[in-house]
Amino acid sequence: MSEQEFKRALGYANSAFDLLKRSSIPPYPQFYELLYTYATGVNPTLNNRINAIFRNGDSPSANLAEALYNEFLKSDVNDRMSNVSERMHARIEAVHEAIDTAMTTANAYSGSLQSASGDLERDISPEAMKTLAERLLSETRRMQDTNRALEQKLEASRDDIASLQRDLDDVRRESLLDPLTKIANRKSFDEGMEAAIAEARENGTPLCLMIVDIDHFKNFNDTYGHQTGDQVLRLVAMTLKSNIKGKDLAARYGGEEFVAILPSTDIEGAVIVAENIRRAIQAKELLKRSTNEKLGRITASFGVAAYQPGDTVSMLIERADRCLYAAKHAGRNRVVSESELEALQVQLPQIQGISAA
CATH class of the missing domain: 1.10.287 (Helix Hairpins)
Incomplete structure (x- = not known):
């Protein structure tokens, strides 16, 4: 697990425990899972339900938490x-x-x-x-x-x-599918990443990993509502999936982050793919379905890293994550690869402390 992943997971965990404490809900594993999932935002329908409870001035009780867990997380x-x-x-x-x-x-x-x-x-x-x-x-x-x-x-x-x-x-x-975006989920990505690295290690073929993060997604979500936020997530997922091919795998990594595994692709080719996706996302104008109101365009930032002999999954993810944070710090709506990272780090010596908002 990269340092950025650890910090994100720790933030989600702290939020979940804080909600458990404020609502006097017993910290049983299923209730922690429920509020941890709420903190990550990966299940928008669940978040809409809990947000509505908070807006009404209510506080989730243990009974309500159990009902929500059974409805949303107790997988059938x-x-x-x-x-x-x-x-x-x-x-x-x-x-x-x-x-x-x-x-x-x-x-x-x-x-x-x-x-x-x-x-x-x-x-x-x-x-x-x-x-x-x-x-x-x-x-x-x-x-x-x-x-x-x-x-x-x-x-x-x-x-x-x-x-x-x-x-x-x-x-x-x-x-293996994310229920909202209908592309691969984190479990599918984890399996695919292990297989891709094993193949690259055995055959000596190139392999790249792309991490995508929607710029200012939280502000967008708060401004236009979760349904529109869901629309944005689906749009980015569809654009990502339609711009890769062959054995490539697009997946939702968590929240507003997506990933793409690019086997048999070198760093130059991966940057080209990322640039094509970045431009395709930026070119799409978002409409509010209920009113046809134009909400403007969305953008995303990209980090691209290449497999190196001896890499583990976490090592490759960490390097791609650092590239993503550099793209965020450098102004967003851009692609940063490892080949650019060293030059950027001269100007940005503390990339790991950057917020991914």
């Missing part, structure tokens, strides 16, 4: 995963039961054939032969019926298991 992904797992288990049990029945019937049929073989080795009367033939025919028909039932159950199970696999895929995809 695990419940859905458990449901799919139970259905899968039931279907597999049904297949096993059908196979056991078929094996039992097959063993009985095999025993009947062996018995009939022994009878045929001896001289038997025509009547006994007829009885034996009828018994074998009945056993054969029973075996055929059992096989048909097994085939039907296997066919049904194949369809059910294919459906369950699709459900599992849907749940997994949902667990």
Whole structure:
């Protein structure tokens, strides 16, 4: 974790504990998670609800906090995963039961054939032969019926298991998406970053990381409201995603910050991508949907860092974060890469203390 990440996380934690204390809510893990999430602003719908409570002069109680936690944070992904797992288990049990029945019937049929073989080795009367033939025919028909039932159950199970696999895929995809912007979430980014660094380390291919922060987002949010703020987040996410390609991954990093993993891209190429995204964001004029009022244009600042041999995920993030802070300090609405950072640091010796507002 970079120093900037640590400071941000600590600020969110302090805000969460302060709210717990002011509202006399027990500092149970779920309530801390609720107010920590509120402090980060990553769930705008939750923030709107809590802000409305504060505007009404109310204070979140433990009961209200529990209701909000159950509504917004108690993910149903695990419940859905458990449901799919139970259905899968039931279907597999049904297949096993059908196979056991078929094996039992097959063993009985095999025993009947062996018995009939022994009878045929001896001289038997025509009547006994007829009885034996009828018994074998009945056993054969029973075996055929059992096989048909097994085939039907296997066919049904194949369809059910294919459906369950699709459900599992849907749940997994949902667990890796940010619910507001519909691009990859932090969990997906963490997995993608680990995989990208492993590939760069193994193959010696270039890799860059871009961090994007919307300029003055808090002021914008406070001025025009959270719904418009949500619109801004979706717009930036859409612009980011539409300007990358191939194995690149765009994700919401937290709050108003976004990231893009750029495999097989050197620092010069990554800067070009970042500049294209910066200009695309700045070119979009924001309208208030309810009134069509023009709210002006938004801008974003970018930090770009390149993978170096021996880098860990946190090391690469920290360098990209420092570039982002330099872009903020240098006036915002610009891209700063590692190649520019040294020159900027001559003028800005204390980049780590800059506010990211």
